[in-house]
Amino acid sequence: MSTPAILPSGTSPGSDSTAKITKKILVLGATSGIAEATCRIWAAQGAQMFLIARNPEKLAAVAADLKTRGAAYVGTAVADLDDTDKHAELLSHAINSLTGMDVAYLAYGILGDEPRAEQDFEHAAQILHSNFVAPVSLLTWLANFCVQRHAGLLAVISSVAGDRGRKSNYLYGSSKAGLTAYLAGLRNRIDREGVTVLTIKPGPVKTAMTASMKGSEKFADVNKVAATIVKAIDAKKDNLYVPFQWQPIMFIIRNIPDRIFKKLNL
Amino acid sequence: MSLSTAEPEALNTPPEAAREPDRAPPAFQSWGRYPKYGAKVVPLNWQGDFPAVLAGSQDSALPVGLGRSYGDVCLLKDGTLLQTTGMNRLIDFDPQTGILTAESGISLAQILDFAVPRGFFLPVTPGTKYVTLGGAIANDIHGKNHEVAGSFGNHVPCFELVRSDGSRRLCSRTENPDWYAATIGGMGLTGLITWAQLRLRPIVSRGIDYEGIQFHGIDEFLDLKQKYQHVEYTVSWVDCVSTGKNFARGIFMAGDHSKVPGELKPSPEPKLVFPFDAPAFTLNRLSVSAFNTVFFHKQGNAHVKAVHDYEPFFYPLDAVLRWNRLYGKRGLVQFQYAIPWEHAKEGTIAILREIAKSGLASFLAVLKAFGDIPSLGMMSFPQAGIMFALDFPIKPGITFPLLQRLGDMTLDYGGRLYPAKDAAMTAAQFQTFYPEWQRFARFRDPMLTSSFWERVTDSTGAKPTL
Numbered sequence: 001m002s003t004p005a006i007l008p009s010g011t012s013p014g015s016d017s018t019a020k021i022t023k024k025i026l027v028l029g030a031t032s033g034i035a036e037a038t039c040r041i042w043a044a045q046g047a048q049m050f051l052i053a054r055n056p057e058k059l060a061a062v063a064a065d066l067k068t069r070g071a072a073y074v075g076t077a078v079a080d081l082d083d084t085d086k087h088a089e090l091l092s093h094a095i096n097s098l099t100g101m102d103v104a105y106l107a108y109g110i111l112g113d114e115p116r117a118e119q120d121f122e123h124a125a126q127i128l129h130s131n132f133v134a135p136v137s138l139l140t141w142l143a144n145f146c147v148q149r150h151a152g153l154l155a156v157i158s159s160v161a162g163d164r165g166r167k168s169n170y171l172y173g174s175s176k177a178g179l180t181a182y183l184a185g186l187r188n189r190i191d192r193e194g195v196t197v198l199t200i201k202p203g204p205v206k207t208a209m210t211a212s213m214k215g216s217e218k219f220a221d222v223n224k225v226a227a228t229i230v231k232a233i234d235a236k237k238d239n240l241y242v243p244f245q246w247q248p249i250m251f252i253i254r255n256i257p258d259r260i261f262k263k264l265n266l
Numbered sequence: 267m268s269l270s271t272a273e274p275e276a277l278n279t280p281p282e283a284a285r286e287p288d289r290a291p292p293a294f295q296s297w298g299r300y301p302k303y304g305a306k307v308v309p310l311n312w313q314g315d316f317p318a319v320l321a322g323s324q325d326s327a328l329p330v331g332l333g334r335s336y337g338d339v340c341l342l343k344d345g346t347l348l349q350t351t352g353m354n355r356l357i358d359f360d361p362q363t364g365i366l367t368a369e370s371g372i373s374l375a376q377i378l379d380f381a382v383p384r385g386f387f388l389p390v391t392p393g394t395k396y397v398t399l400g401g402a403i404a405n406d407i408h409g410k411n412h413e414v415a416g417s418f419g420n421h422v423p424c425f426e427l428v429r430s431d432g433s434r435r436l437c438s439r440t441e442n443p444d445w446y447a448a449t450i451g452g453m454g455l456t457g458l459i460t461w462a463q464l465r466l467r468p469i470v471s472r473g474i475d476y477e478g479i480q481f482h483g484i485d486e487f488l489d490l491k492q493k494y495q496h497v498e499y500t501v502s503w504v505d506c507v508s509t510g511k512n513f514a515r516g517i518f519m520a521g522d523h524s525k526v527p528g529e530l531k532p533s534p535e536p537k538l539v540f541p542f543d544a545p546a547f548t549l550n551r552l553s554v555s556a557f558n559t560v561f562f563h564k565q566g567n568a569h570v571k572a573v574h575d576y577e578p579f580f581y582p583l584d585a586v587l588r589w590n591r592l593y594g595k596r597g598l599v600q601f602q603y604a605i606p607w608e609h610a611k612e613g614t615i616a617i618l619r620e621i622a623k624s625g626l627a628s629f630l631a632v633l634k635a636f637g638d639i640p641s642l643g644m645m646s647f648p649q650a651g652i653m654f655a656l657d658f659p660i661k662p663g664i665t666f667p668l669l670q671r672l673g674d675m676t677l678d679y680g681g682r683l684y685p686a687k688d689a690a691m692t693a694a695q696f697q698t699f700y701p702e703w704q705r706f707a708r709f710r711d712p713m714l715t716s717s718f719w720e721r722v723t724d725s726t727g728a729k730p731t732l
Contacts (some may be wrong), residue, residue, distance in 0.1 A: 058314075061312065061355050
């Protein structure tokens, strides 16, 4: 794990002369395909954003794109979000740069290599850490920040894969199942404090992360998925299946009895 | 970087063999859907992905965009196609100069979505907006305003070229000018264009002040071209089936960006998708002839004026996604020439006669004049004179011999064919059309090639698969 570096950049949010009040959004894992597509929509709306990602070249490319598209402010920090020790410092720096935060968008996670994770516990633990432990660390800090202010929205990308473990991706799936359960509990705790928790469960989406998967050309269009996520955040929804047809599909998959399910190839 | 493995099986079946039951199509097809070659498709999502994705690979590779060129210029049989469409970020835009800097995989449609609401438009646009910036440079594409604007490369002040050895070059007229000239129209063979600048032009409305005028024959077409030389965009549809008094009748279409300010909203997403591969008999002399008669008379009067939105004016066929399926699963080939003024008229009449005689023409035929603004690319297609383009359905044993004759006629009249639209020109024809080809070959990246390039530089003089 590399040492995280905090590299603030961008112009001061106060320098924008327009009086328009725009959303202040913190994006964790900003170079992921879904996050980038979502940020493009916010940029066109003139949002203020702070982006955190690990790879400096990719982060710079995304930031330049969002600035060009009309974001009122784009700040960035390069960091490895697996490093939970640095989370508090990183998040407070980001929110100071944004001078506040309306939405935290957590798009951080890895697909992992399922066959490898079945044999190699270290890899399995890596998947659980990146998709569950590290997000819990981030959300602990962010939830408490929001609760103090009785405001804010935490939008977190989980996955339909977390709805039921399947042999094809149960390490990834169980990490997301843990995240989904954590978010349900967090919502139950802090919704009454005025903080919205949105659990986003995308089905397979066409992005760099899924490019090597079989049938990826039939996956959902990332821009349509992003537009749906932006709407769900605006509507302060609790849960979102995207594309929507995954809701009935997962309902069926959750309800197949194990004596049948265990024989299926899913 | 993971590899998306495509259908590995090569499908280079000649049209005669295409009656076999449908096999799984290759993952990447050119717009003509001919030839069909298996290849591995590797996405390039970030500027740093190339040449790293080629590490350890012995295969040749070719950068490709949206696959809207018609033949094999965007194909590489059994090789690796590096698809740039994920590399579609904006880098900078200066509203004072109109200069947009963007990654090369951005499509012209995506550029328009950004530019039009800000009061800017493409300096040159082809008949589809579903091409990438990199592809537009690599084929030095042209539009309806060639006479006043030249070709696409004339509006690209600079770009970055990355070679498979990892070297990077900033290319402009003054910096690395030879690499600049080789890469504009360089068919993706000189390296990967990671980003480029494009000089956009201001507009105040989506509207186009349009005039459509019927003409009968090439003389009337040339008179109209003269009369409308003050208009920015001109193009003609021509009937390639009729003979006798209706020979070379057509509609001359002229347009300027409207000067009356209007709402600059982005275009809606197209909704229609051509749903299936049309059967082989769909396009025949009768159906095309009927279409042509209806199309010729559809405007009611010999001369109409109207204000049209830019979408139907520039991109009438983009309204139906995958319209190439109209030509059935065998696909289509396009024939597109530019003949210099010296022989432009006689050449065009002779070639149109030959096409009408064949009875093979489709209704998608375009006639236009190229102006004399020189293209900046060493291998650019446009040259002053008459440009003509026509789609043919692939009919076994008929289409390719006709294309051979038409190619030779083009050569006799001093013209040239357009690699981006070609699936049939011979090595001998290509090497006469593009006398700079050997100088250009020195700029080719040793790791990059295309099925087109292999075909037209084949030293054995072997003919293409017919």
